[in-house]
Amino acid sequence: MKLGKFKDPLPIPPVLKPKWKSGDYTYYEVSMVETKQSLHSDLPQTTLWGYEGIYPGPTFEVEMGERVFVKWKNELPAKHLLPIDHTVHGAEKEKPDVRTVVHLHGGRTEPASDGYPDAWFTNGFAVKGPIFEKEIYEYGNQQTARTLWYHDHAIGLTRLNIYAGLAGFYLIRDRYERSLNLPSGPFEVPLLLQDRTFHDDGTLSYPDQPENNTSGIHPSIITSFFGDTILVNGKVWPFFEVEPRKYRFRFLNAANARFFRLSLDSGQLFFQLGTDSGFMEQPIGVKTLLIAPAERLDVIIDFSNLGGKAIVLKNDAPTHFPIGDPVNPETTGNVMEFRVTMPLSSIDTSMVPAYLGPIKWLQTNSAQKQRFLELSEEKDLYGRSLFLLAKKMWDDPITENPRLGSIEIWNFVNTNGDDHPIHIHLVQFQILGRRAFDVDFYKKTKQIRYTGPRIQPEMGERGGKDTVRCPPGHITTVIIPFFPFTGQYVWHCHMLEHEDYEMMRPYIVLPPY
């Protein structure tokens, strides 16, 4: 079905209201329910799963240090909306079809509240996964102002549960952020980017077979999902009416596998202020923004002096990044349209600050341990592609076991053709660089022969990160402080089809020596 562009206004998810708030703590309840929503005016209503019955879910607004408790409640039907592959680990036939668990992405969270993939639960907590610990999660929010997001993380189902609609924003605020005089209130807008494909009746389309599937398995996991429409905050190609002034946007790539490389067709700059984990030292002005699944970007766009103009936010990241099909200029090459049609309601006194504050850079010589972790492509029993971390399966014994309070350097050695966004739970790390190496020689000898100099992280990556792009043929190096909790977490590729099919590993933070 051909859907018109820029026909529907951009929705902005409502801010979630707590059930209880005192000086000591805040308590929320969030129900996951099946719902119907219009995602485009030419499309019949779509059946979705939403936190609090809306897609995307409502936005949490919390203060740094605020003690937050959330009871995540599964009130979903017993039948899944989408095709489950029972050969995928954790999604075996005897398991309930509809299992959920919530991860706060980028949160510094205790293990029992981190949404471990095996800590899933069904409607009413009737059935629980093997390491389920508690119904009410606790978030300490001991983190400076930043953009987090929450989403489903159930083992073997994450790609399907997020595709069905289970994702939303979680913003941490602090006093320093307020002192910066950034655009705020109606001029600060979260933008959640996804791609979807629809059947003519409005229902979500998710393939139940990979292309050229000879596995004989049905439904069967696919290598990666790419939709033919782009949605922002749950609307296909929306428009957003703005005033001629500065706006602050929190970009989140919540797509299953699609990268976005964003630009404005007016040719103007984005001013990027922050990364996954808060502000950079200073803003940068850039014409394009590359954002991989799960990454966030904190950006100001200045619409001053553009009254009456319509500006299209474009995307030109190939489908399969970095080497893949070019986007379709009519469809996936477009994200949304900004219309500078609103009168200026007040003088714009907000700022793009010249300086945002110091970052404590971690030094290589402070690291106690260095690890080399291969990202490899294999074939499964049925001839399907299978991506692995360090050549290990999800069920293999834990091999990454840093000590609490230690600093480690992890090198992601990518020997396959995809750029994988690698996410490590609990921690915020810094990117030290990337370096090309001889892949064939490595595959034969397991030895590293570099073929180029170390490349500095891109300007827009020079800050705290929890997800890092690992391009093919490169070793991507990050430095990671492990604190403030001991216990079992996961690290994984955030392309959801990879994560669900073995490109995820447990790791454990051990007590200090």
Ligand SMILES: [Cu+2]
């Ligand atoms: Cu991947």
